[in-house]
Structure formats: structure tokens, C-alpha cells
Amino acid sequence: MKHDSTPKTAHLAIYIHIIAWVLLFTFPLLMEDHSEGIRWNEYFRRLSIPVSFFIIFYANYWLLVPKFLLKKERSRYLLYNVLLIAVLLVFFHLFYFPYLQDCFFGKDTKVEPFASFHHPPRWAFLIKDCVMYIFMAGLGTVIRLSMQWQKAETARQEAEQSRMEAELNNLRNQLNPHFLLNTLNNIYALIAFDTDKAQQAVQDLSKLLRHVLYENRGTFVPLCKEIDFIHNYIELMRIRLVKGVSLVINIEVAKDSQTPIAPLIFISLIENAFKHGISPTEPSFISITISEREGQVVCEIANSNHPKNRSDKSGSGIGLEQVKKRLELLYPGRYEWRKGVNADGSVYTSLLAINTYPNKTM
Structure with missing residues (x-):
């Protein structure tokens, strides 16, 4: 019946079809007065209605729609429907009803078809049946087209999901070397004035790489x-800080919080603060606050603004652009990101708020 990707849904569609047609085929019996027994001639005459509906419905559902309409052959689809309806009308009105009359009353008995209806002429029944046949053809067409649309929509969503996963994997593969490059540059700078701290930094870096390489693959x-x-x-970055730099960290997140979050989504913001917020000659500060409340995770960073010159190669500048792309892929309509410098250009702030509830938008 229904060609669905899940057997459970397909079975449900089969049951619905069976129940609907069983009810329709037993309906003529319910319309009869059984005080004198079942009048089989009336039952078989009325049975022609669900039988013809069945033929029209599944001719479109199984054959005409997939073979012609879905292949853009609309004229052939309409032509075959017209021919099918005409054949059914001719068969039931000119052969089937007279045949029942002969079987139950004899050939010499003059009983008009539809004898129980004295007022409407025969052509009225022809028009009524024709309209009902057109309706059943349309019903079979609509149901089949809706199934086809659902299959196409499912395929589109799967393709979109695959595309998103591929792009996320590509972004992650770019991000890891980018993060590693900047960290190695920091350690390289540290070696020049404190070998012991550099060794500790390498050890700390190994812990970070374990997370980057093994714990954030989802x-x-x-x-x-x-x-x-x-x-x-932050502890790794703290080692290279010079005097005159104020570093304030405020984490308002439960130690065992299992809230799902995109890995490394905040690290580029923090990295950017260390890159542009520290000056070796001027007073500097970095303030980092990460909080979670009511289904929202907020990362707020403020730092003194000391833009690097073009000769500085400590970063390729792709970090923040990656953050934007990942947010659009993973949290469309569920995040708010405000960033920029103040009026005099001395302070840079970045506030990223993410709704972790899938159905909650900003």
C-alpha cells in the first residue's frame, strides 16, 4: 500500500486501507431491512458502488498517478481516467443491473433498475455516479501525491541532514588544526623565557588535545x-600572561551539567579575547562569564581592545567565521550573538546566548 521508510508506518497504512474498505463493503448490508431476510439482489446491486469505488481509487493509486501523472504525462492521465469512468458507467448501468434483474426475477419480468426510486430519472443516477467516480479518482490521486510528497520531503530532510553533518565535520576538521596552531604559537613564545612553564604547557596541551581529538567527535x-x-x-593561556593583565573568570554552570552543547563553540571567542585583549605595554583585562539557566547557555566576554597589526600571524582569522557558520547549522533561530567595540574603541564585548531547547527560539 504505502511505500514508507519505516515498516511500522507502512503496516499502519495497510490496516487503515483494510478497515476502510471492509466498512464500505459491509455498508450495503447495514442499509437493508432484514425483517424478511437478506435481499441479495439489493445487496449485490448496492455492492456495485463500493466495487466501482475500489477500482477507481486503486487504478489511480497504483497505476495512473505513478505511471503518468508523476511523470508529467497529465493528458494521458486524464484520458485514461475518462475512459475508466465511462467503462464503469456502461458496465454497471447497461449490463450489471439488468443481469441481476434476470437472475433474481427472470428474463420476462419487467422490473426497472432502481425500482425503489420512482422519481429521479436514469440520467440523474448516471450523473451522480459519474461525480462520485471523479471524487474517488481525485481521492486516490491526492493520497498518492501526498505520499509522494512525504517521501520527497523525507529524502530532502535526510539530504539536508547529511549536508549539515558533512559541513560540520569539515568545520571541525578546520577548527582543530586552527586551535592547535595558535596554542603551539603560544608555547613557542613561552619557551623563550620560561622552559619549565613551557613543559607544563605541553602537558596541559596534551589534555586539551585529548578532548579535541577523542571527546568532541559528536x-x-x-x-x-x-x-x-x-x-x-584558560589555565594554559594564563601561563603566558604578563603583569598588568587582569583575568576574571566566572563560571555559573553545574559541575555535572549534561546539557548538550556544540563542542568548541565558545573556544574561538575566548581565544579571540586572549589574542586581542592583551598588550605587553599597556594595562589589559579579560573578563569571561559562562552561565546556564532556564534552558539557555550564555557566554559573555569583555576584554581590552588591542588590535593586532597585519604582520601578526598568530591566527588565520577563521575562528569567529566558523563560530557563525556552526551556529547557523546547529542552532538556527535559537541563538543571539552581539559583538563589537564600545564608542571609543577601548573595549570589545561578545555576548553569545544559545537556547538549548530544540523548540525554543530567540
Whole structure:
């Protein structure tokens, strides 16, 4: 019956078809007065209605729609429907009803078809049946087209999901080397003035790489693990901070929070703060606040603004662009990201709020 991707749904469609036609075929019996027994001639005459409906419906459902209409052969689809309706009308009105009359009353008995209806002429019944046949043809067509649309929509959604997963994997593959490159640059700078701290930094980096390489391969990770990763990253960055830099970290997230969050979604924002918020000669500050409440995760970062010159190769500049792409893919309509510098250009702020409830929009 219904060609669905899930057997459970297909079986349900079969049951619905069976129940509907059983009810329709037994309906003529319910219309009879059984005080004098079943009048089989009346039953078989009325049975012609569901039989003809059955033929019209499934001729369109199984044959005419998939073979002609879905292949854009509309003229042939209409032609075969007209021929089918004409054949059914001729058969039932000119052969079937007279045949029943002969079987039950004898050939010499003059009983007009539809004897129980004295007022409407025969042509009225022809028009009525023709209209009902057109309706059943339309019903079979609409149901089949809706099935086809559902299959196409399911295929489109699967293709969109595959495309999104492929793009996310591509972004993740770009992000990991980008993150590693910037961290190695930091360690390289540290080696020049403190070898012991550099060794500790390498050890801390190995912990970070374990998360990057093995613990964030899914589309989402528990928020508590991502917070642990951010803690480790900040500690790694703290080693290279010079005097005169104020670093304030405020984490308002439960230590065992299992809220699913996109991995590394905040790290580029934090990385950007360390890159542009620290000056070796001027007072600098970085303030990072991450909180979770009422189905919303918020990352708010403020830092002193010390833009790098073009000769600085500490980053390729793809980090924030990746964040934007990933947000659009994973949280469409469910995030708000405000960023920019203040009026005098001295402070850069970034506030990213993500709704973790799938059906909740910003």
C-alpha cells in the first residue's frame, strides 16, 4: 500500500486501507431491512458502488498517478481516467443491473433498475455516479501525491541532514588544526623565557588535545565536559600572561551539567579575547562569564581592545567565521550573538546566548 521508510508506518497504512474498505463493503448490508431476510439482489446491486469505488481509487493509486501523472504525462492521465469512468458507467448501468434483474426475477419480468426510486430519472443516477467516480479518482490521486510528497520531503530532510553533518565535520576538521596552531604559537613564545612553564604547557596541551581529538567527535557534548576543557585552556593561556593583565573568570554552570552543547563553540571567542585583549605595554583585562539557566547557555566576554597589526600571524582569522557558520547549522533561530567595540574603541564585548531547547527560539 504505502511505500514508507519505516515498516511500522507502512503496516499502519495497510490496516487503515483494510478497515476502510471492509466498512464500505459491509455498508450495503447495514442499509437493508432484514425483517424478511437478506435481499441479495439489493445487496449485490448496492455492492456495485463500493466495487466501482475500489477500482477507481486503486487504478489511480497504483497505476495512473505513478505511471503518468508523476511523470508529467497529465493528458494521458486524464484520458485514461475518462475512459475508466465511462467503462464503469456502461458496465454497471447497461449490463450489471439488468443481469441481476434476470437472475433474481427472470428474463420476462419487467422490473426497472432502481425500482425503489420512482422519481429521479436514469440520467440523474448516471450523473451522480459519474461525480462520485471523479471524487474517488481525485481521492486516490491526492493520497498518492501526498505520499509522494512525504517521501520527497523525507529524502530532502535526510539530504539536508547529511549536508549539515558533512559541513560540520569539515568545520571541525578546520577548527582543530586552527586551535592547535595558535596554542603551539603560544608555547613557542613561552619557551623563550620560561622552559619549565613551557613543559607544563605541553602537558596541559596534551589534555586539551585529548578532548579535541577523542571527546568532541559528536555533534554535541555535555556542557560540563566543555567547561572542563575551557578551564584547561584558560589555565594554559594564563601561563603566558604578563603583569598588568587582569583575568576574571566566572563560571555559573553545574559541575555535572549534561546539557548538550556544540563542542568548541565558545573556544574561538575566548581565544579571540586572549589574542586581542592583551598588550605587553599597556594595562589589559579579560573578563569571561559562562552561565546556564532556564534552558539557555550564555557566554559573555569583555576584554581590552588591542588590535593586532597585519604582520601578526598568530591566527588565520577563521575562528569567529566558523563560530557563525556552526551556529547557523546547529542552532538556527535559537541563538543571539552581539559583538563589537564600545564608542571609543577601548573595549570589545561578545555576548553569545544559545537556547538549548530544540523548540525554543530567540
